[in-house]
Amino acid sequence: MYPNDAKTSDEVLKNADQAMYVPKNGGRNRFSYFTNEMQEKAQARLKLPSDLRRALDKKQFCCSINPS
Structure with a gap:
């Protein structure tokens, strides 16, 4: 709700769009x-x-194999 959740009309629309998906998915x-x-x-x-x-890219994953 303006002005608490957004300062511009673009932000209001973006936030409303985001809120719309909650009931759509529910x-x-x-x-x-x-x-x-x-x-x-x-x-x-x-x-x-x-x-x-x-x-x-930084190779931060490793693989461990548990033989059991």
Whole structure:
């Protein structure tokens, strides 16, 4: 809700779009308000693939085989 959750019309639309997916994924006859937690989760989802690529480049994964 303006002005608490966004300062510009673009931010309002982006946040509303993000909030729209919560009820869309939860079923019919629902609604949702934007929360900072939604933004944090979205940023974490976007960050994960780049973090995994960086870890691969730096050879930070290892493989251990358990013979049992």
